[in-house]
Amino acid sequence: MRDKFNLLKKKYSEVADISSATSLLHWDQQVYMPSGGTAARARATSALEELAHRKFTAPETGKLIADLYDWAQSLGHDSFEASYLRAVKRDYDKAAKLPPAFVAEFSKTVSEALGAWTKARADSDFSAFSPYLSKILDLNIRKAEIFGFEKSPYDALLDIYEPGVKKEHIEPLFKKLADGLKPIIKNINANSDRVSGDCLRGVFDEDAQLRLTGEIIKDLGYDLSRGRQDRSAHPFTVGVSINDVRITTRTQKEYLPAAIYGSIHECGHALYAQGVPPEFESTPLCDGASLGVHESQSRFWENIVGRSLSFSKWVLPKYRAHFPGKFDHISPEDLYKAVNKSAPSFIRVEADEVTYNLHIMLRFEIETLLLERRLKVADAPEFWNARMKDYFGLTPRKASDGILQDIHWSLGSMGYFPTYTLGNLLSAQIHNKLSAELGGMDALIEKGDFHTILGWLRAKIHTHGRKYLPDELMKKAINDELRVEPFLDYIKSKYSGIYKF
């Protein structure tokens, strides 16, 4: 069995080597590739993806997994071998089910859809994207049928990103969350003039923004000998390998928070990726437990740490150093309020931490209806706008501010959005446990001791990589299950203080 396991590990690590190359191709494409390189890059990427898929789904691999599974579990649920086999079996069962022809069709559709979406969004023309959305919807329904589900095709897709979570778990959570958020948002809106974000608008040298964010993420614990920070149009994190985890930052000349909080967010993802034990390299355990857990880390650093009053106290001198004169008359309290200004808005990625989750709920609802064939693609924009009116009292003037704003569908992803909100919820639960065990977090943040905070996250969460499903991991790390109340309590207490209601 040990020999078989070594053989499986060898085979898997060859797939991981190819995937590492693919990750670098993606990174380069968004960061440094000259425009002329597009066509050849698309070919190279799909060649490597196909090679990796073919290698991974070889029947020999399936046989090894079947032979090894029970043996591995017999070594104890927490053992490396047992966790390895659980993770690799989950991946293999999904990947092997997809016929190569389906994978090719999906990939071709997505590559056309991305171009169509980019143009449709620029023109704010939903009808130009709608045939592609229909195709992508059909393919996602077929994918759900291939993977199999009991109640809703949504379950099969969500399971890709958040294993074990189903629509029936999400719905009551989201209902409770919406019910809790609505009165808070009402209070915020009624007192909106009590908070000004003006100090974050103006003209901020973009090189200085990059230097400032570089300093912050280094202090948070991001290891630059095992990573790097570059500029890109959309911020992202990519793990080329366990010792090469890169983030990107988008600077906006006239709005400082884009670079600051985008960098801290990606840094949160990168700290998780850099904290996975070295022995998980080239194994299916070399990842986070799920997208939701990953998002809990990025949101924890971005919002709970980065948008705290103590963080404002710590970071203000850096703002002053990098933007001489601009923050001389701004107090830590002013900065704290400014970075937490909350208001209804059209665009999800620009939303504050209070209203953000309503954007997600809208998408969850619309995707569910589409996938269950209870809403037609043609009627989706109207549905979108109605929900925007309901949640925010806003009606998008154009599709690019509404249904065309997100890239996800054009990338073929459906069932992905809830992971953002799950991450927000988890981040508050993790915060509670961490605060309880460390005796509060503010004093640490104020003196810039992020090491202690990171150490706790490493020991409780990062060190497990992808050994456990999200619910198991949370049980282990914080002895709790996914709940809405801690996040609502956090939001209520924070924003009632800021907006004085």
Added chain:
Amino acid sequence: MRDKFNLLKKKYSEVADISSATSLLHWDQQVYMPSGGTAARARATSALEELAHRKFTAPETGKLIADLYDWAQSLGHDSFEASYLRAVKRDYDKAAKLPPAFVAEFSKTVSEALGAWTKARADSDFSAFSPYLSKILDLNIRKAEIFGFEKSPYDALLDIYEPGVKKEHIEPLFKKLADGLKPIIKNINANSDRVSGDCLRGVFDEDAQLRLTGEIIKDLGYDLSRGRQDRSAHPFTVGVSINDVRITTRTQKEYLPAAIYGSIHECGHALYAQGVPPEFESTPLCDGASLGVHESQSRFWENIVGRSLSFSKWVLPKYRAHFPGKFDHISPEDLYKAVNKSAPSFIRVEADEVTYNLHIMLRFEIETLLLERRLKVADAPEFWNARMKDYFGLTPRKASDGILQDIHWSLGSMGYFPTYTLGNLLSAQIHNKLSAELGGMDALIEKGDFHTILGWLRAKIHTHGRKYLPDELMKKAINDELRVEPFLDYIKSKYSGIYKF
């Protein structure tokens, strides 16, 4: 046959896609990869190289080549199909001969040797590198035996880089070249005080160096929508794809020519690569005719264009703009002399265009003797130093200034060095033909009309990609064969003018 050819093209293009990814991995490793990424990058690179090698050498490919060869030649020697088959057959015959176990051993040895060489050079300790050099020598001799040769193992290795050229062609060329250069060098040395390079030394802001070189290469015709320029420790050019040809520049704070001429040199390679017709993408014709021909392009731009008096006239205002005050009292003639200062030196890559070729001759001789087992590895440093004394009147004080200076052996390459000198010789021949057909080059350079010069190179050389062997290509392009005299005439006329002898 047409179907078979399409099948071969499809198979080859899959290999090319993988190689494109490998090229990007190499680029990133030398330009942006964080130090932590080394181990995983080595694994990913060797995984892709092995995949590409295995795919390319599949017996099915060999069968297709055998089936198609005569058919393709019957379409005419100049046809795409005939050239395609000649090129792919040459590559296949070499690649398929190498047993996988040999490839793996070679790759392992080289990866260890590179580390050993880096350390040995830093410590200037030849004995620490010598066991690795012995292994690499043995492997190269085995490789030569596998490929087959008639007279010298050197022929089999040189053929990898410069197809069709043999030791017996090189020897008389080098003899004539050395005989011609020696009196010129003697005259230069006797009048060394007539030329000062002082204006190129001092402190030059490295960002300004990068901006200046970026401007120059753009004006030379380098298409930045199909390429990019970055910094690296060693300048190089890499073709990720035909529309993504990247160069790197090394800046030295206290010595301006390193960045300027390094950039122009790499730009010369890149202009060649960018000039290959788009329909050659993903085929074995998507390359230069040989390393020598490639070097003829880089040297042409670097030395014949870039170190001309007319270029100094054109470029001086740019020097003044980027380094205010530094070149106010320097005339185009001063600059021309400074960039052409010639003197005996220890280090090949820092040598001027007159003495450079003697460094190559030394390496050619020593490699030949080693490969023919007429010199022992242990005796090589002494031989090196004796030749340095003979050619330059210099004795290296340490091995890092002598036999340990080049990276090539530690990369496993033997038989590579002559291509540098072949490039120098060809560049002078190309210059003569181009000047004759364009009615001189100086007036064009002085007004910055590099477009006309590049257009000529494109039409005569670049457009053929790798369709022809170097000698065929030169016959077609300049109706001449490789000769020493044009280079000697160029050197003699230029340097007798500069040094007034």
